[in-house]
Structure formats: structure tokens, C-alpha cells
Amino acid sequence: MKRSRPLRRKPKRPEPKRQEPDAIDLRSTDDDPVVQGILTAISQKRLKPGAKLGEDKLAKAFGTTRIHIRQALSHLASRKVVMQIPNRGAFVYRPSWEEAKDILAARRVIETATVSAAIDRLDKAGRAELKAHMELEARHDRNDRWASLSLTAEFHVLVAKLAGNRVLLEMSRELMLRTSLAIATFEQPGEPDCLPDAHPDIGALILARDKASAIDAMRHHIEEMEQRIRPKEGADEVDELTAIFREIDARGRAGG
Amino acid sequence: MKRSRPLRRKPKRPEPKRQEPDAIDLRSTDDDPVVQGILTAISQKRLKPGAKLGEDKLAKAFGTTRIHIRQALSHLASRKVVMQIPNRGAFVYRPSWEEAKDILAARRVIETATVSAAIDRLDKAGRAELKAHMELEARHDRNDRWASLSLTAEFHVLVAKLAGNRVLLEMSRELMLRTSLAIATFEQPGEPDCLPDAHPDIGALILARDKASAIDAMRHHIEEMEQRIRPKEGADEVDELTAIFREIDARGRAGG
DNA sequence: AATCAATAAATTGGCGCCAATTTTTGGCGC
DNA sequence: GCGCCAAAAATTGGCGCCAATTTATTGATT
16 A cells, blocks of 8 residues: 655665766776875875874865775775874875885886786787877976876886786785885975886887896896885984974975 | 872773783784684685675674674775675685785785795794794694694794784785685685695795796796686676575575 | 565664863973 | 872764664555
């Protein structure tokens, strides 16, 4: 009985579901705007290692509630992009010197493999994508720091994509993000991760299917990054954290 | 004034901090008992891919509250060990066929590299550890299924440890866990991940510092795993999910 | 009898409140 | 002035409650 249509629910809003293939950076496949926002800020070096990520401030900044922030921070902590300390809060991850070295060594392993696989699988579409990206990188405005940072990162992502292995692609993304943190920690902050001059060479070698040379070039490119980081004396020292946090706090939120 | 000692705090209990070097499996460095419990259950194949992980049930099982469970599940979802579907709950991750192939291909890349690095860095302590493990694996009780599963996994972890790169070690752990899920999904459930006969050969070659042969042996060992999985027809089909979940639910929780 | 719709039950998602801890601030003595 | 101690303020952690959605059950219709 009772066909009275009890209208028991709300009209069920149409589900925003942002799926835009938007900006260029190395965030992963997750579509949480808070996670994406923080990842973008980190990859653009607008958030420095050690920066405090207060829950209330983030909640206000993103116009959401503290619960979403907690979830996002927890997720980023699992990915070693954020460090959570009980009762003290979340901070942008600051890799140790040992970890920084290990991250780049891991990239050497994985990215030489992706270069190799990319050459094996290279097809017409892949060639086109690679050429398009190389032109973009050749012509881009070098004064636009953020565009430069995104473009150079995107090159490595593209190579990993061409390799056709999603797991290795995710690992590459992960390692690139952590490389950003490593370089920001042990080099001058604000510096780009890659010296961009290497990319055209590597790209050309991939297009030429010269596998051995391409692998060597990629290895060399990463070894250059490894040589650029130096253990800052006292950088890992305890309680130097607080000094940094104070500096961060002084200039307010990192929104610019 | 007022030196009245307001006894403002509790006596501050001595911090349990479980640090036991206990059981043998491939869970990572996190020390949350819920996370460890679920990871152990999965690596021991007591939780099958697709099994529902209800929050209330887990909370009761672990004697904790729903919040801790949510955090643990969220963390495991970040690591692709658990799949969370909005408003439906958490399930043991079930990799697609493509993903299963990619996981094993990634292992080929990473573990050949760790074998190589392990040989380069092999020292007295490392030799001793490796020998000890090989004896353990030779003498172990093959009737004890859980011990077997743990031991064979531990071999790969040990090699990654000897390589001396923590990042690659974590990635290896990650991939081994996901390999468990891949094999459980696309082979008979309950089967071990590794055919254990290969381990003595690889170990001997590492001890002999025969790098080329050791790498080949490891690659071959992983390729064997790759050949053991076969795409189950209809396993990736859409909406066959619901059928699986229903089946899972029908037989109650997967603990017993 | 099978199919479909509507109610009931179970489960997840999320907000608010409060306790516990940390960090800052204020004040006294050396 | 410098350092130590205590209270205040700010922040995180966690539990309970309720709304929203999904899943199961019941009942009616063809």
C-alpha cells in the first residue's frame, strides 16, 4: 500500500566529479582536490620541506572541513610526502640525507628501465607525443618559473607513460615528487629538479631508438641530480626544525 | 606566585611502543597493529582479494574503535592493498589483469637491480644473514603452510635489504604484497607466491658474486611467476564485481 | 511464480564537541 | 639579562551522534 511517495531523500545533487585533464604536474591518479592542491604546491616548490600544515588553516584555505584535511594529510603521509608527528601535526616531508640519495638511486633504476621499455614500445602515437612535448619544452618561456618546473617534470612522466607500465609510472611519479623534496632540502630552495638541457638529448635518442645511448643519457641525467645535492651540515640536526617552522610561519601561509 | 603544583597532567604512561622484531612477513615499517594485522592476513592468504572489510567487524575483531579502523583502511587504500568504494566500504584489493602483469614486470625491474646491488655491497654480515636464511628455508617444515609463505617472501625482502637502498626496499615490499594479491586473484587461491626451489640457486649465486648469473636467475624466477598467472575470463568484467561481493558476503567474514 | 517497488535494516560518511597534548605567553627569581 | 616554572591559548586526537546511502527483506502487481 502506501504509494504516497514518501520523498525520503534529497533531490540527489548531480555529483560534481571533477574529471578535468587540467594542469601539468606530477600528481597521481587521485582526484581529491585537497591532495592535488598540496601536491601541486609542493611540486611547484611553493611549500618547502618542513613547512607546517595546520589542519584548521588548510580547512579554511580549501573551504572544507577538518575531516577532509585529515584524510588528505593521512593519505599524503602514506606516500611519504607529508610527515605526521603525533599531537604535533603534519609537515611537508623532509627526507634525510640517506633517503635523498636512495630516492635518486631508485630513480636511476626505474627510469633507465622505463626508457628502455619506452623505446621497445614506441609507436606512431608515442613519437607524436614525445615530439610535441619536446617542442613545448624548446619553446617555453624560461621566465615562467612554474611552467618550467611543470614541463621538466612532465618529460619524465611522459617517458614513463610511453613505457606502458602503470605500476612503474606510479612509482616514477612518486619518486619525482620525493626528488623535489630531496632537492629542495639539500640544494637551494626554488631550484628546478632537472637541468632541462638534458631532455632534448634523451628525447632525440628515444626517437632514434638508440637504446643503449638513451639509457646512458638518462642515467647520466639522474647522476647529475645526485651530484647536485650535498649533505647540509646540520640539516638533519634535531630541533633545527623549529627554526624553520618559525620562519615559515612568519611569512604566513604559502599561498603567495 | 602560586607554586601550588597543580598536578596538571597524568603521570604520562610509559609509551608501549611495540618494537618487537616479531613475525616474518612483508609488512612495512608502520607499527599500527590494525595495519599489520590486515597485511599479515593478506600475505598469509587468509584474506582473499575482494573480501569485504567492514568497519564495525574489524573494530570488534581488533578490540578498537571505528576511527582507528578507518585510518588503517585509508592507509592501506593509499598503498593499493585495499580498495575503498564510496558508501560501500573497503575490500581487499583485487588487481586487474593488466595491473597484475605490470606488478610482476615492475618486480623484474626492481629485483634484478637489488640483486645486482646486493652483490656489490655484500659483506661478511650480509653473507651470514643470507646463509642463515638459506638454511632456514632448506630445513623448514613444508607442511606448515604459513611458515612457508612467510619464508619465501622473506627471501626477497632479505635480498632487497642487502642492496642497502631503503626506498627500493620499501618498493619491493609493496610489490611483493601486491604480487600476493595478483597471484591470489589469477591463480588458485592459497598457492604460494614463489616456487621455493629457485631461492637456493639465487642465494648461491649471490654468495658466489656471480652477478650476471644471479640477475638472470632472479629474472627467470620472476618470469616463472608471470607465467603462472592467467587472465580469468570475466574476472575483470564490469559489474561482475557485485556478484563477487555478494558471494563474499554470503560466506560471512573471511577470518575463519 | 517471477518481477518490481517500497519499507526496513545495516553500513558508511561527516559534523560537533570535548579531552589530551603541545606551544606560546606571562612572571618570578637568580 | 637569562633561565626556569606555571597558566593560557592553540592545536591535535578521539568518541558519539545523526544523516545519507547502500543492501536486504517484505509485499504487491502482472
